[in-house]
Amino acid sequence: MTHAALGEIGALAFLWVAVELLSPSESHIRRAGIAASVGVVLLFLAWIAGGYYYLTDYQALVKPVIKAGPYPWAHAVITETKEHVFLFIPFLAIAAWSIIRERGITLLGDRKARIAAVVLAGFVVLFAFSMAGMGFIISSGMRGALEAQQSL
Amino acid sequence: MKPDAPAVLKAATITTWLIAAMAIGAEISGTLKALLASFAGHHWTGKSIVSLFVFVILYTVFRRIKRPDNLLSGAIILALSGILGGVAIFGFFVAHFLLG
Numbered sequence: 001m002t003h004a005a006l007g008e009i010g011a012l013a014f015l016w017v018a019v020e021l022l023s024p025s026e027s028h029i030r031r032a033g034i035a036a037s038v039g040v041v042l043l044f045l046a047w048i049a050g051g052y053y054y055l056t057d058y059q060a061l062v063k064p065v066i067k068a069g070p071y072p073w074a075h076a077v078i079t080e081t082k083e084h085v086f087l088f089i090p091f092l093a094i095a096a097w098s099i100i101r102e103r104g105i106t107l108l109g110d111r112k113a114r115i116a117a118v119v120l121a122g123f124v125v126l127f128a129f130s131m132a133g134m135g136f137i138i139s140s141g142m143r144g145a146l147e148a149q150q151s152l
Numbered sequence: 153m154k155p156d157a158p159a160v161l162k163a164a165t166i167t168t169w170l171i172a173a174m175a176i177g178a179e180i181s182g183t184l185k186a187l188l189a190s191f192a193g194h195h196w197t198g199k200s201i202v203s204l205f206v207f208v209i210l211y212t213v214f215r216r217i218k219r220p221d222n223l224l225s226g227a228i229i230l231a232l233s234g235i236l237g238g239v240a241i242f243g244f245f246v247a248h249f250l251l252g
Contacts, residue, residue, distance in 0.1 A: 047200070055194055076249040077242070083196055084175035085238045087203055091164040095230055098155035099223060113157075116227035123231045127238075 003050030004135060006042050010093070011128030013039030017096060018121040021107070021114050029100070029107050032117075036097040039124070043093050047086070054083060062142055069145020074138050082134040089127050096120035158221035159214035165230045167207040172237035174199045176244045 013035045020032035058079075066075045099117040100107065107114045178185040178195050188198030 051197065051200065054196065073249050077245045080175075080179075080245045081238070081242045084171060084199070084241050085234075087171045087200060088168050088234045088237065091167050091203075091207060092230065092234060095157070095160050095164045095227070098157040098160040099227070102154045102157040103223075112222070112224040116223040119224075119227045119231055123234060127234065 001053065001135075003046050003053055004132065006046035006049055007089075007128055007131055010039045010042030010046055011125050013042060014093065014096065014121040014124040014128070017100070018118050018125065021100075021118050021121070024108050024114060026105055026108070029105055033097075033100045033104070036093070036100050036121070040090070040093045040097050043090050043124075043128070047090055050086065062138075065145045065149075066138070066141045069141065070148050071141040071144050074141025074144075078134050078137045078141070082131060082138070085127065086131055089124060089131075092120055092124045092127065096124060156211070156215045157223060158219075158226060159211050159217075161221075161223070161226035161230055162214045163207050163210035165226070165233050166210055167203050168230065168233045168237050170206055171199065171203050172240050174202065175241050179244070179248060 016035040017032045017039065020028040020035065063075055063079070066072060066079075096117050099113060099120070103110060103113050103117075107117070174184070174188070178188055178199070185195045188195040188202070190198075192198035192201050
């Protein structure tokens with residue numbers, strides 16, 4: 001899944017951001033800025049790719065199978081949550097990026113601003129990996145539905 | 153041009169709550185769902201477009217308002233908004249599924 005790869009690599013970029021900022025130096029802050037920029041781009045691309053998949057293949061092929069299977073909550077609860085909570089992530093990512101971009105090297109002496117960026121980067125990682133977890137549950141719902149069909 | 157981080161934090165926080173409100177509101181109100189779908193083809197795309205548009209507008213507005221800002225408080229408020237918004241969305245859809 002393209003959207004999953006883009007999203008998870010974007011999440012890893014923000015994990016990199018957090019790690020760099022936890023032991024700050026000029027070069028670490030510079031790398032954190034690059035990683036944040038790459039992460040924002042990847043997460044926006046994941047938004048587009050995920051949206052395309054959701055509006056095409058998922059609607060036509062996956063959703064009806066899950067809803068007719070033994071785990072309809074995989075769509076009704078998990079997909080519905082995932083598709084909306086995902087929308088938080090790009091804005092969290094932009095917020096983390098904006099702190100690093102605005103404050104730059106002054107983050108070395110501004111501990112609170114640095115922690116702010118780490119907190120937001122950490123939450124990007126948390127939310128993005130929760131997307132992966134929910135994706136696994138949704139896929140399991142699809143698999144369960146297909147297995148139920150085959151056993152009939 | 154450097155971004156205005158405090159303005160981004162405020163805009164992102166309000167946008168997060170708007171997304172949560174649209175997520176729940178569109179399930180409660182068929183009219184809202186149809187409105188979101190009417191200009192974007194699908195209500196989810198409509199929510200995406202509205203959230204981006206509102207974020208940009210709010211950022212532009214907050215950029216012009218210069219006040220002392222605490223980045224750490226703003227970041228924590230944004231992060232907690234994401235958590236609470238996510239819990240609200242999940243809780244709503246659980247209730248929606250169980251109650252039919």
